Amino acid sequence: MERGKTMKLSIPEEELVLQGHLACQGCGATLCMRYALKALGQNTILDIPACCWSVIDGPFPHTSVKVPLFHTAFETAACAASGIRAGLDALGRKETNVVAWAGDGGTFDIGIQALSGAAERNDNIIYICYDNEAYMNTGIQRSSATPYGAWTTTTPVKHFKKMPKKDLVRIMAAHRIPYTATACVGYPEDFIKKVKKAKEIQGTTFLHIMSPCPPGWKSLPEETIKLAKLAVTTCYFPIYEIENGEKYTINKVIKNPKPVKEFLERQGRFRHLTEELIEKIQKNVIDSYNGLLKKAGLDLEVHVKE
Amino acid sequence: MKQVIMGNHALSFGAMISRVQVIAAYPITPQTQVVELLSELCADKRLDAEFIKVESEHSAMAACCGASAVGARTFTATSAQGLALMHEMIHWAVGGRLPVVLGNINRAMGPPWTIWTDQNDSLSQRDTGCLQFYAQSNQEVLDTVVQAFKVSEQILLPSMVILDAFALSHTSEVVDVPDQKLVDEYLPPFNPRYILDPKEPHTFGGLTGPDGYYELRYKIEEAIQDSKRLINETGKEFGELFGREYGLVEKYKLDDAEIVLIASSTIASTARVAIDELQEEGKKVGLLRVRVFRPFPSEEIRELLVNRKKVAVIDRNISFGHGGIFAQEIKSALYNCKDKPPIWGYITGIGGRDVTVEHIKEIVNDTIKSEKPEQDILWKGVKL
Numbered sequence: 001m002e003r004g005k006t007m008k009l010s011i012p013e014e015e016l017v018l019q020g021h022l023a024c025q026g027c028g029a030t031l032c033m034r035y036a037l038k039a040l041g042q043n044t045i046l047d048i049p050a051c052c053w054s055v056i057d058g059p060f061p062h063t064s065v066k067v068p069l070f071h072t073a074f075e076t077a078a079c080a081a082s083g084i085r086a087g088l089d090a091l092g093r094k095e096t097n098v099v100a101w102a103g104d105g106g107t108f109d110i111g112i113q114a115l116s117g118a119a120e121r122n123d124n125i126i127y128i129c130y131d132n133e134a135y136m137n138t139g140i141q142r143s144s145a146t147p148y149g150a151w152t153t154t155t156p157v158k159h160f161k162k163m164p165k166k167d168l169v170r171i172m173a174a175h176r177i178p179y180t181a182t183a184c185v186g187y188p189e190d191f192i193k194k195v196k197k198a199k200e201i202q203g204t205t206f207l208h209i210m211s212p213c214p215p216g217w218k219s220l221p222e223e224t225i226k227l228a229k230l231a232v233t234t235c236y237f238p239i240y241e242i243e244n245g246e247k248y249t250i251n252k253v254i255k256n257p258k259p260v261k262e263f264l265e266r267q268g269r270f271r272h273l274t275e276e277l278i279e280k281i282q283k284n285v286i287d288s289y290n291g292l293l294k295k296a297g298l299d300l301e302v303h304v305k306e
Numbered sequence: 307m308k309q310v311i312m313g314n315h316a317l318s319f320g321a322m323i324s325r326v327q328v329i330a331a332y333p334i335t336p337q338t339q340v341v342e343l344l345s346e347l348c349a350d351k352r353l354d355a356e357f358i359k360v361e362s363e364h365s366a367m368a369a370c371c372g373a374s375a376v377g378a379r380t381f382t383a384t385s386a387q388g389l390a391l392m393h394e395m396i397h398w399a400v401g402g403r404l405p406v407v408l409g410n411i412n413r414a415m416g417p418p419w420t421i422w423t424d425q426n427d428s429l430s431q432r433d434t435g436c437l438q439f440y441a442q443s444n445q446e447v448l449d450t451v452v453q454a455f456k457v458s459e460q461i462l463l464p465s466m467v468i469l470d471a472f473a474l475s476h477t478s479e480v481v482d483v484p485d486q487k488l489v490d491e492y493l494p495p496f497n498p499r500y501i502l503d504p505k506e507p508h509t510f511g512g513l514t515g516p517d518g519y520y521e522l523r524y525k526i527e528e529a530i531q532d533s534k535r536l537i538n539e540t541g542k543e544f545g546e547l548f549g550r551e552y553g554l555v556e557k558y559k560l561d562d563a564e565i566v567l568i569a570s571s572t573i574a575s576t577a578r579v580a581i582d583e584l585q586e587e588g589k590k591v592g593l594l595r596v597r598v599f600r601p602f603p604s605e606e607i608r609e610l611l612v613n614r615k616k617v618a619v620i621d622r623n624i625s626f627g628h629g630g631i632f633a634q635e636i637k638s639a640l641y642n643c644k645d646k647p648p649i650w651g652y653i654t655g656i657g658g659r660d661v662t663v664e665h666i667k668e669i670v671n672d673t674i675k676s677e678k679p680e681q682d683i684l685w686k687g688v689k690l
C-alpha cells in the first residue's frame with residue numbers, strides 16, 4: 001500500500017529530527033522533539049537553553065534538526081524566544097513559529113522568572129517543557145519537578161525527595177495565558193494535536209510534556225513508551241488542557257486508574273520506597289486526580305481497584 | 307536640530323536615529339529616562355520598534371541576543387546592578403557574534419546602596435569582548451550610539467556606550483540631533499550574513515570542544531583588533547558628515563607637554579579647564595582622553611606617551627587588590643617600550659565623590675613635585 005495515499009496517517013510523515021543525534025537509547029526528550037517538529041513544520045525557529053537537548057542536537061558543526069536552532073543560556077528560554085519573536089515581527093516575518101524548548105530544570109527552576117515574564121506579557125511564543133523530572137544533563141540532580149519519593153544524586157536514598165513536584169501547570173494557568181496543556185510521549189496524536197492548536201493561538205502557549213529518561217529514572221530503554229503510558233493510566237501524569245487559565249478539559253479521562261505501583265516499580269529511582277510510602281503516593285495521586293476532575297466539571301470520582 | 311536634552315535622552319534619541327528595531331530593557335536609577343523616552347517614542351510611532359518590557363536585565367540582554375540573531379537592530383540600556391545581572395548574556399552576545407548596542411550609565415556597585423557614579427560596573431565587563439566607549443558629553447553620547455552600531459555590525463560584536471551617572475545622565479546640554487537622512491547615509495540597515503531563518507536553517511552556539519572553541523576565540527580577538535581601525539575610520543567619516551570627529555583617544559594641548567594627564571568620561575572635560583589654568587601658570591602639561599577602553603588603544607598610548615617626562619592617570623574605579631584600571635592598562639601597554647615615562651596612578655571620585663578643577667590641578671602638581679610614584683595606588687581625597 002502506498003503510504004499516505006490510501007491510508008490516513010494520524011502523525012505527519014515529515015521528519016525534522018534526523019538520525020545521528022546524541023541522545024541515549026529510549027530517550028523520551030528526543031521523541032518529544034520529533035513529534036513536536038512534525039506538528040510545527042519547517043517554518044519554525046527553536047531556542048534551547050542548557051539541558052540534555054543542548055547536547056542531543058549534536059556537536060558543532062553538526063545538527064540533528066532541520067530548523068534553525070538558537071542555543072541560549074540556561075535561564076533564558078522564554079526571554080530569548082520573546083526576543084526572536086520581536087525581531088521577526090519587526091522584520092515582518094510574522095508567520096514563523098517561535099518555540100522555546102527547555103527541560104524541567106530550565107522551566108520550573110532557573111527559568112521560571114523569564115517564563116513568567118513572557119507569559120504575563122502574553123508574548124506570542126510556544127513554550128514546550130519536556131519533563132524528565134530532574135537535571136539529567138548534569139547527572140541526575142533533583143529539580144522542583146522531581147516527584148515526592150524519588151532518588152536523585154542530590155536526594156540520595158536516605159534523604160529521598162520529601163517535597164511534592166511543583167504544580168507548574170497551575171502557575172502557568174494563573175497567568176491566564178490563552179493555552180496551557182500537558183501531554184505525554186506515550187500519546188503522540190494527542191501531543192501533536194496540542195502543538196498544532198498552540199501554533200494557531202496568538203499569545204503565550206505552554207506545553208508540559210512527560211518524557212521518560214532511562215538513565216535518570218533507572219528504567220529500561222525499551223520501556224519508555226510503556227512508562228509514558230503508565231504515567232497517564234495510573235493518573236500520575238494526567239493529560240489535560242486549560243484555556244485562558246479557566247476552562248479545564250481532561251483529554252483522556254481515566255475512569256479505572258491502574259495502581260501507581262505499576263509505574264513506580266519499573267524505575268530504580270523509586271526502588272527504596274516502602275509499601276507505606278507507595279500507599280502515600282497512591283493516595284496523593286488519586287486525590288489530586290479527583291481534584292482535577294472537579295476542576296474540569298466532571299461528576300466523577302475515581303479510585304484504584306484492589 | 308539642536309535641542310537641550312539630558313544624557314539619558316541622548317541615548318534614547320541616539321537609538322531612535324539609528325532606527326533600532328527591537329528594544330528590551332528594564333528600569334534602574336539613573337537610567338530610567340532612557341526607557342521612559344523610548345517607550346514614548348515607540349508609542350507615538352516616532353520610532354518603529356518592538357519594545358519588550360522584560361522582567362529583568364538578564365532577560366533584556368537575552369531577548370536582545372534573540373532579536374539580533376534573526377537580524378534585527380537591537381538596543382538596551384542599564385546601569386550598575388543591572389549590568390552585573392546581564393553579565394552572562396554579554397558573554398552570550400559576544401560569543402554569538404551579535405552586535406547589540408547597550409547604553410550603560412556608570413553607577414557605583416552596592417552594597418552599600420548608592421546611585422552615584424563610578425566606573426566599576428562597566429569595567430567589570432572588561433574581559434567579555436564587548437566594546438566600551440566612554441562619553442564626555444551628551445552630544446558624544448548620541449553620536450556614539452550611531453557610531454557603535456556602525457562599528458559593531460561590521461565586526462559582529464556588541465558595544466557599550468557609557469556615560470557618568472548624573473554628571474551626564476541627568477544634566478541637560480545642547481545636543482544636535484542630526485537629520486535622519488544624513489544618519490541613514492552614514493548607517494546602512496543591519497544586514498547580517500547568517501540569521502535564524504527556516505529557509506536556510508543553521509544552529510547557533512552548538513556544543514564545541516577544544517578543537518573549535520579556541521579558533522572561535524581567536525576570531526573574536528581578530529575582530530576586536532580590527533575595530534580599532536574601524537572606530538577611527540567611522541569616527542572620521544562621522545566628522546565629515548556631521549562636523550564632529552571621533553577616535554579611540556582625544557588629545558588636548560598635548561603637543562609640547564612634558565607631563566601627560568590621562569582621564570576619561572566627564573573627568574576629562576573638567577580636566578580641560580585644569581589644563582588651561584596649569585598651562586597659563588607655565589606648566590608643560592597636556593591631556594589625553596581615553597574614549598575607547600575596549601579595544602584598548604595601546605598603539606596610540608605608546609605613540610603619545612613614549613619620551614614624555616611623566617604621566618598621571620586618574621581612575622574613578624578600583625580593581626581591588628591591584629589598583630586603578632586605566633592606569634594598569636596604560637602601564638601594560640607601555641611595558642615593552644624603551645623610553646617609557648613613570649606613571650602616577652591616582653584614584654579619586656569613587657562613588658560619585660565630586661572631582662573638581664582644583665582636585666585635578668592638585669593631582670598634576672603632586673606629580674610635578676614628586677620624583678617618582680611612591681605607591682601603586684595614590685588615593686586622592688580619602689577622609690579617614
Ligand SMILES: Cc1ncc(C[n+]2csc(CCOP(=O)(O)OP(=O)(O)O)c2C)c(N)n1
Nearest residue numbers: 050051052074103104105106134135136137
Ligand atoms: C546558569 C547555569 N547554571 C547551571 C548550569 C548547569 N546546567 C546545565 S544543564 C542543567 C540541568 C538541566 O536540567 P533540565 O532543565 O531538567 O534539562 P535536562 O538536562 O534534564 O534535559 C544544569 C544544572 C548552566 N548551564 N547554567
Ligand code: SF4
Nearest residue numbers: 023024027052136213
Ligand atoms: S539523559 Fe535522559 S533526557 Fe538526557 S538524553 Fe539521555 S535519556 Fe534523554
Ligand SMILES: [Mg+2]
Nearest residue numbers: 103104134135
Ligand atoms: Mg530535566
